[in-house]
Amino acid sequence: QKEVEQNSGPLSVPEGAIASLNCTYSDRGSQSFFWYRQYSGKSPELIMFIYSNGDKEDGRFTAQLNKASQYVSLLIRDSQPSDSATYLCAVGKGAQKLVFGQGTRLTINP
Amino acid sequence: DADVTQTPRNRITKTGKRIMLECSQTKGHDRMYWYRQDPGLGLRLIYYSFDVKDINKGEISDGYSVSRQAQAKFSLSLESAIPNQTALYFCATSEDNPGELFFGEGSRLTVL
Numbered sequence: 001q002k003e004v005e006q007n008s009g010p011l012s013v014p015e016g017a018i019a020s021l022n023c024t025y026s027d028r029g030s031q032s033f034f035w036y037r038q039y040s041g042k043s044p045e046l047i048m049f050i051y052s053n054g055d056k057e058d059g060r061f062t063a064q065l066n067k068a069s070q071y072v073s074l075l076i077r078d079s080q081p082s083d084s085a086t087y088l089c090a091v092g093k094g095a096q097k098l099v100f101g102q103g104t105r106l107t108i109n110p
Numbered sequence: 111d112a113d114v115t116q117t118p119r120n121r122i123t124k125t126g127k128r129i130m131l132e133c134s135q136t137k138g139h140d141r142m143y144w145y146r147q148d149p150g151l152g153l154r155l156i157y158y159s160f161d162v163k164d165i166n167k168g169e170i171s172d173g174y175s176v177s178r179q180a181q182a183k184f185s186l187s188l189e190s191a192i193p194n195q196t197a198l199y200f201c202a203t204s205e206d207n208p209g210e211l212f213f214g215e216g217s218r219l220t221v222l
Contacts (some may be wrong), residue, residue: 008150034209043200043213079191092209096132100152 001028002055004091006101015110019076021102023089033065033072038103039085048074053110079108114214116201119197121221128200131217133201142184143202143211144168146178153200159184166181191221 004025013019020033025108035043035103047086049064062075072091076083089101114135121194132144144156155168157176165176173195177185187194198218202211 004152032207032209036211043216044211045213046210049209090153090209092207096206097156098211100154102150102152 002101003027003099004089004101005089006089006104008102009105010107011104012107012109013079015081015108016099017079019079019083019108021074021076021089021104021106021108022071022089023073023091024071025091025099027091027093028067028070028093030070030093031064034090034092034098035061035072035074036064036088036090036100037085038088044088076106081108081110084108112215114201114203114212115128116199116214118217118219119215120163120218122222123191125192127191127221128163129191129219130142131186131199131201131219132187133155133214135182135184135201135203135206135214136213137203139203139205140181141187141204141208142178142207144174144184144186145199145200145202145213146170147200147216156186156199156203188219193221195219196221200208 006023037047038044050065056063058088060077064073070096070099084107086103088103117132122163143158145153175187201214
């Protein structure tokens with residue numbers, strides 16, 4: 001079992017709809033959770049982080065964390081073609097280690 | 111100019127050659143990292159350094175070595191490159207939180 005698992009996709013969503021990206025992790029001791037966006041041919045960039053159970057909203061993005069079920073998700077409301085990218089889930093374990101999932105490729109169709 | 115700069119951006123080399131990838135940063139961060147990205151495998155940590163005197167192995171350090179020449183410079187070396195080291199390599203920096211990473215533009219390495 002991988003430490004951090006994502007559906008590699010591709011996930012195709014119509015423009016204006018909600019895109020839902022999911023991530024599960026295996027270590028119950030994980031403490032911090034991050035979502036990175038990576039456009040094709042570019043480097044990853046941090047878009048959201050969440051440390052506590054529940055929802056955290058930032059503009060059109062909402063991160064959701066459920067530690068009991070060991071999953072974290074990212075919702076993108078009013079999806080735009082510019083949201084088409086690979087989204088990487090990363091899980092922090094203590095002060096030093098960050099483990100990435102394999103990424104989900106998202107395509108927003110106009 | 112990018113805050114985290116990697117050189118070279120692209121490199122093709124042959125099996126057995128020594129290769130160095132260089133990273134420099136102007137963000138003033140103490141922490142620097144080298145990651146490798148392969149299709150379907152995500153990003154995997156090779157080495158990390160929390161200051162000039164601190165070097166630590168990541169999950170896939172075999173076949174690699176690093177040097178932290180200064181707070182702003184962190185180099186990755188492949189002493190004898192092999193084809194399965196063909197990948198996209200990213201340097202990254204962070205402040206105190208290792209999850210909040212700032213990545214360089216990447217160095218694509220092909221080993222024939």
